[in-house]
Amino acid sequence: MRRLAGAKHVHRALASALLAACAACTVSACGGGSSGSSPMPTGAAAHDAELLDGRSVFAAHCATCHGTAGGGGLGPKFSDGRLLRDFPGIDAQIRFVEHGKGVMPAWQHLLSAAQIRAVVRYERELLSGPSSAGT
C-alpha cells in the first residue's frame, strides 16, 4: 500500500517535470527565429528609439536583399566600412535610399522620411562594420 502511494507520487512529480519541460520547449520554439534576426543596438544605443525603429524597418523591408545582419545577398553587404566609404555623409545615403538604383527600390513613397532616416542610421551604426562602433 505504502509503496504504491509512493510510486504514484513519483509518477506525479515526473509528469509535472515533463509538463514543465514541454512548456519550456514551446517557449523556445516560439523564439526560434531570433537566432537569425538583425542585431539589437547595445549599450547607450539600446535606448535610442530611432535606432530601434530603424531595426524594425530594416528587418521588414531591407533584410531580404541585404541580409538580416547586413551581410549582403541580392543587395551589397554593408560591412567592412564599404557603406561609410560610399556614403561618407548620412544625407547622401538618405538620398540614395529615397531614390533607389536598378534593383534597389526607391523608398521615398513607401516609407516616411523618419523611417528612412532611422533605417539609414541603423545601417550606418549597427551594420557597417567595426569602423562604425560608437559613432
Ligand code: HEC
Ligand atoms: C530587392 C532587393 C533590395 C531591397 C529590398 C533593398 N535593397 Fe538596398 N540595394 C539593393 C541593390 C541591388 C543595391 C545595389 C544598387 C547598385 O549600386 O546598383 C542596393 C544598394 C543599397 C545601398 C548602397 C550600398 C552601397 O554601399 O553602395 C544602400 C544604402 C541600401 N541599398 C539600402 C537599403 C535599405 C535602407 C533598404 C530597405 C529600406 C534596402 N536597401 C532594400 C537591393 C535591395
